[in-house]
Amino acid sequence: MSTTTTSLPATGREIQLAARPVGWPTDADFRLAEAPVPGLAEGQVLVRNLFISVDPYMRGRMNDVESYSAPFALDAPMEGGAVGEVIASRSADRAVGDVVVHFLGWREYAVVDAAATSIADTSLAPASAFLGALGMTGLTAYAGLTEVAAFQPGDTVFVSGAAGAVGSLVGQIAKASGAKRVIGSAGSDAKVARLLELGFDAAFNYHDGPVKDQLRQAAPEGIDVYFDNVGGDHLEAAIAVMKPGGRIALCGAIAQYNSTEAPAAPRNLATAIGKQLTLRGFLVGSYRHLAGEFAQKMAGWLSSGTVRFDETVVEGLENAPQAFIDMLKGANTGKMVVRVG
Amino acid sequence: MSTTTTSLPATGREIQLAARPVGWPTDADFRLAEAPVPGLAEGQVLVRNLFISVDPYMRGRMNDVESYSAPFALDAPMEGGAVGEVIASRSADRAVGDVVVHFLGWREYAVVDAAATSIADTSLAPASAFLGALGMTGLTAYAGLTEVAAFQPGDTVFVSGAAGAVGSLVGQIAKASGAKRVIGSAGSDAKVARLLELGFDAAFNYHDGPVKDQLRQAAPEGIDVYFDNVGGDHLEAAIAVMKPGGRIALCGAIAQYNSTEAPAAPRNLATAIGKQLTLRGFLVGSYRHLAGEFAQKMAGWLSSGTVRFDETVVEGLENAPQAFIDMLKGANTGKMVVRVG
Incomplete structure (x- = not known):
């Protein structure tokens, strides 16, 4: 059943790339902005992000050079892994309340094609783990x-x-x-x-x-x-x-x-x-074909305590740029995530 | 049938490694010597070398460092690919007159275990080709x-x-x-x-x-x-x-x-x-398992003219060191070999 909720947010906070870093990134390369939340097209969901991921590969996408993925656009919100709760849906495949993983991080609210999300089974592990050990x-x-x-x-x-x-x-x-x-x-x-x-x-x-x-x-x-x-x-x-x-x-x-x-x-x-x-x-x-066997094995290793994972959680979307910089400098132990709310 | 011939050579010329080169090798790193030809043990053959191979990898074996093959010994004959004619045999598997490929080059006469030789089918190509395109x-x-x-x-x-x-x-x-x-x-x-x-x-x-x-x-x-x-x-x-x-x-x-x-x-x-x-x-x-399919394909390519091979032939065992040095400097086109006789 596709469902919608009322009283949806009109605007949300997001982190934009303000400048392309030369050498080490600084706070000045990023900008916190308030932007309108677009309406949902058929097949889309509105996600309230709970956690966003900061990862080393993102540094490469800040450069304007030919690479395996397109550079981040200037003055547009950054992208990256995120996990959040569906708060509105125009897709039969995702219901309000579902916790989903997707790729439009660095923002409070994301409008995403339902097909570009995957369900995070939070009975296995907390939501943030789907950006880390289970992601x-x-x-x-x-x-x-x-x-x-x-x-x-x-x-x-x-x-x-x-x-x-x-x-x-x-x-x-x-x-x-x-x-x-x-x-x-x-x-x-x-x-x-x-x-x-x-x-x-x-x-x-x-x-x-x-x-x-x-x-x-x-x-x-x-x-x-x-x-x-x-x-x-x-x-x-x-x-x-x-x-x-x-x-x-x-x-x-x-x-x-x-x-x-x-x-x-x-x-x-x-x-x-x-x-x-x-x-x-x-x-x-290039290794998505291993996702099924991986998810099964990792769930077993986590539940048996064979594999443990550390998280370094930074509070607040506004601190995501500093979290990213700190992660590049090795301030994290285990996965660095930013709690959005 | 194992056979022997009479009037075998008592001594033969060989190139010894006189010093370990530092940087580019020079003539002074090698020595031409006359050495006794040992008698044949059961299972061995005496080969009169026709051509010896000089190859880039030999430079590494002149250094006294741990590597994938042992360093060449000082004051001993150099080693390397060679093709020659069997002139005495104490093996049922190799007859006098056979042309064989083996690994005791840089010398006129080599005493080799028959099992460490392979027959060169000179109806396919001249003997030297078995150090090159067919080797x-x-x-x-x-x-x-x-x-x-x-x-x-x-x-x-x-x-x-x-x-x-x-x-x-x-x-x-x-x-x-x-x-x-x-x-x-x-x-x-x-x-x-x-x-x-x-x-x-x-x-x-x-x-x-x-x-x-x-x-x-x-x-x-x-x-x-x-x-x-x-x-x-x-x-x-x-x-x-x-x-x-x-x-x-x-x-x-x-x-x-x-x-x-x-x-x-x-x-x-x-x-x-x-x-x-x-x-x-x-x-x-590590790829000897491909030798059979390779030999078959290469024989076909050579006979059809699809693959041609160049040789740079240097005359005289005494010129092998200079040939080796020249090869390292790129003086050869195609395979560099030294005609022993």
């Missing part, structure tokens, strides 16, 4: 590890940015799937301690010394799989410590997103020949 | 293109070092297998002209300008496959011009073999994420 973040970790890096039980796995949203799941999924040894790198001692609590076999703070040296010490027999969220010296170190036949999933390069200079590393890529390494870049959008 | 060189091109880079008909293919032994075969195999467009880079105008004669759709001299610019011009729609023999700026240029989903076979990095500094490139590896590129290093030894 694209989790699928990124799962697809990157299992399909892109062709993980096999018995592998030794290294993940960088391991206390981040994707990284912490990669390590736990690897352990749950029979990894021999899982090693993570992170940017603070507190994060390192958290990784060990989450079941990582070893973890190190990359500020403590060269990544290559710390990784060799943590993986004296070498690594089979590297899940790269960082790029740069982490990637170079992983190549150096890889066993023959090792596989690298290139997921992110957060070390470089705000750099205005091209990175010099990895300088040892030629050693990938003799070691017969595979490096494979990927986008989660 | 490991050809298998490298075939396996790297078809399996490592997962070539598909309709692909646009770029190969560097395209006038070299492997590169010229890669381009021709790609054309014979339904490539939409094949582009090669080489280091002289004469080589570029030769590539066009061999059926490359486009070719350029990398001395004429930035590789990236020349490649973009030759492949305005981008490339699907890059077969890398060079590394460095060629690899960076290929990454820049790759279409989404592109595949790179990392076969060699001849630009770096004699460098005493780590290379800075490719500085754009992070773009492999958004383009979902795959880079895969490989060694031909």
